[in-house]
Amino acid sequence: MPTNLITIVRDPDTADLLKAYFAETGTTYTGRRFERLGGGGDRGDIRDVITATDLVAVEMLGVQVPPEVSINILEGPLGRELSDLLRQVPIGVDLGEGRAAEEVEDDSPANLAWRRLKEQKGVGAVIAGKILARKRPRLLPVWDQVLWCQFGRPEAVWKQLQNALSVDGGVLRKELGELRDRAALPAEISLIRVLDVVLWMRHRPEHKERNCPGYDTVTFV
Numbered sequence: 045m046p047t048n049l050i051t052i053v054r055d056p057d058t059a060d061l062l063k064a065y066f067a068e069t070g071t072t073y074t075g076r077r078f079e080r081l082g083g084g085g086d087r088g089d090i091r092d093v094i095t096a097t098d099l100v101a102v103e104m105l106g107v108q109v110p111p112e113v114s115i116n117i118l119e120g121p122l123g124r125e126l127s128d129l130l131r132q133v134p135i136g137v138d139l140g141e142g143r144a145a146e147e148v149e150d151d152s153p154a155n156l157a158w159r160r161l162k163e164q165k166g167v168g169a170v171i172a173g174k175i176l177a178r179k180r181p182r183l184l185p186v187w188d189q190v191l192w193c194q195f196g197r198p199e200a201v202w203k204q205l206q207n208a209l210s211v212d213g214g215v216l217r218k219e220l221g222e223l224r225d226r227a228a229l230p231a232e233i234s235l236i237r238v239l240d241v242v243l244w245m246r247h248r249p250e251h252k253e254r255n256c257p258g259y260d261t262v263t264f265v
Contacts, residue, residue: 129156139236193247
């Protein structure tokens with residue numbers, strides 16, 4: 045993880061980056077609609093089911109679930125298996141809280157769902173993570189090659205973020221909440237989403253220009 049996350053979050057220009065990303069006019073980013081499209085993936089009636097709207101929302105982040113995998117999710121055994129796992133992943137738990145640590149362990153239902161998705165042809169770690177971030181936006185982060193690079197290329201992103209958000213009494217979470225307020229964003233935009241957008245907006249131009257290790261055609265828009 046970067047050692048200066050607090051410094052980045054406190055930077056006076058950071059709120060402007062957030063406002064620019066979530067703005068509905070000007071230079072728009074389709075990712076601004078990811079968590080709120082169709083009322084959100086964690087809406088009470090669909091929180092444990094991956095829907096067609098969820099798959100469209102994932103496209104807002106510049107990736108696409110392969111058609112055959114989408115069919116299996118929407119109408120096949122893969123979707124039923126994922127629903128069984130999602131029912132075991134709590135709603136309303138924020139990454140960085142004490143009880144969140146057990147939810148991102150290697151044998152947790154969330155991690156098992158991520159691995160199951162990652163096994164599908166044409167999915168991989170990035171798309172799998174974005175699907176699950178849509179269903180549990182407060183607990184599971186969006187991430188891609190740009191963020192992986194900015195985070196310091198960790199092997200266990202969820203655990204690393206859990207540690208970063210819980211250390212020193214959760215000071216980073218407090219700072220992210222204050223940043224969200226300064227940018228006048230609604231509470232539906234989770235703290236971990238605030239963090240990933242800030243890091244992505246700051247690093248993506250440099251990441252592309254320098255062709256950082258791990259950069260490929262997968263983008264987060």
